[in-house]
Amino acid sequence: MSSSPPGPQSAPSLITQLVREAALAAGFTAEELEPAAPTRDAAHGDYQSNSAFRIAKANKQNPRAVAQAIVERLPAHAAVRAVSIAGPGFINFTLNDAWLGAQLVAQCEDPHLGLDQRQGRVVIDYSSPNVAKRMHVGHLRSTVIGAALHNMTRFAGYEVIADNHIGDWGTQFGKLIVAWRGWLDAEAYEADPIGELQRIYADFEVRAEADPSLADQARHETAKLQAGDPDNRALWRQFIEVSLQEFNQLYARLGIQFDEVLGESAYNDMLQPLVESLLASGVAQVSDGAVVIPFEDADGPGLAKAPMLIRKRDGAALYGTTDLATARYRLDRWSPSRIIYVTDTRQQFHFQQLFAACKKLGWTQAELVHCWFGLLSMPEGTMSSRKGNVINLKDLLDEAARHARALVDQKSPNLSDDERAKIAEAVGVAAVRYADLSQNPQSDVTFRWEKMLTLDGNTAPFLMYSYARCRSLQAKGGITAWTLAPFTPVEPVERELTIALTRLNEIVVSAIDGSRPNALCDYLFTLAGLINRYYHDLPVLTAAPDDRDRRLHVIEASARVLGQGLKLLGIQPLDRM
């Protein structure tokens, strides 16, 4: 695992430490202090500590008096220019300008932009589409949220294993095999494999209604497949292969790479032995001919009423069985400290069961996290092929790129056709991605073209534009490789921007810990607004030498922070657009 020297101590953590020292010196107990936070209003200084309230309560004192006692004993520090007490006991800190500039430069020179590097190994399970079906907009959320968590977690120093747990096993393959042998259009398959697989599968469902024997045939083929029949296994492999080819094209457009693609089938051989061992150990029981893991009230809310089913009466394993085997495999192979599952809200109960089962089994080496997100629906309701309102992910990305192309042609006619095409692709895909990432993952969303295609306001292109402007200024200023030297912010907007730029690390930590990439989006949007105001209000290249040099420093730092933030979201920033 890579490790780097820790970045400089951040302002909130420094202030909290000073407050703690002062509180102890004043004779208070100061166990758990809440970290200092940025003030909302510049009139209150740069950061505020609200610790006096908690200390006052714990020590049964007046908060204002506690604040006074703390401020009187606050150790002097180069970072702090002024301290004041406001209202019922807020302690407001104004930071030293030169320290701020030095702080920003120190962070920007750190390879991880000042982010404390954490230890540990994390498995992230995301995207996980089903084989023989096209990815549609419903897969967007798990894919882009998972990718953002993937990027952020790795940036924070964890060793990350991204595992795409594709749906490559199950009864649908028997149906596909029957349909394939029965009514495949070879030419159509040649031209568009997944499209044809989807068509013959849908056809199967229609024909099976009229001809019940088809279902029996499908069951028979599924059983043959599971027993290792060579012909059926060859077909099954082919279905996976053509599916992965298409998935990988989409992942390439989205800039996503998995470390492992271990689908459900990878655990097939582990399932029955696992069930047997759970029965033998008494964790699982036979119930109604099936095998279940029963729970009690103490295991979690609602669990007592619904045991986890791990073997059907007919002997077949289930989703939960596979997930148990998968968890076991991941624990054995990687010894992770955390496993994160990125799926939609409907699986919350399933993961409660899974996690409770792991706990019962003593599989507690890793923290198990279900990062769930809200449902995506269409304006007219649920998305379903029967309603014919399924939007393929590829079509969405194509449309977004086409939409962006029109704007690029209008804004940058001077660029080559080839470059405009590349920019349009990057901007369009980024816009789609950001539209999803910028909302709270747990909110349900209704798919709207308008939202996905918008290029104005709080969107990826807005952030990318800011970045491109910074790079453009540097190019015109003749700067290529740049080592930052400490500077002192002068103008208010410069000072405000400098402080904002030092906050990336705390934001990323909070986005990781809360599984909320939208926290990073919010921050970057605010940051880009400040950057735009900065170069709008202040001339850079045409300024007096000292100002020019300092402002180019601020622009460089802005580009580094904004560019890194975009990469964490999975968006590739462009030097020109």
Add this chain to the structure above:
RNA sequence: GCGCGGUUAGCUCAGCUGGAUAGAGCGUUGGCCUCCGGAGCCAAAGGCCACAGGUUCGAAUCCUGUACCGCGCACCA
């Protein structure tokens, strides 16, 4: 019935473990390109944070209840 979410500006949504006067985008109205990129900047209007209680120095945020909406509750995944 039980469980998990949700309800904030005309629309779409932020609001992190309670913090000072409730935020943004879109839309609406009005300004800014002889000036480093106007994909931008500045400003205005727009709110009983679903409702009712409670907790405390302080509640959109925590607790209880009510209303409405979404999702889930063993032999699908």
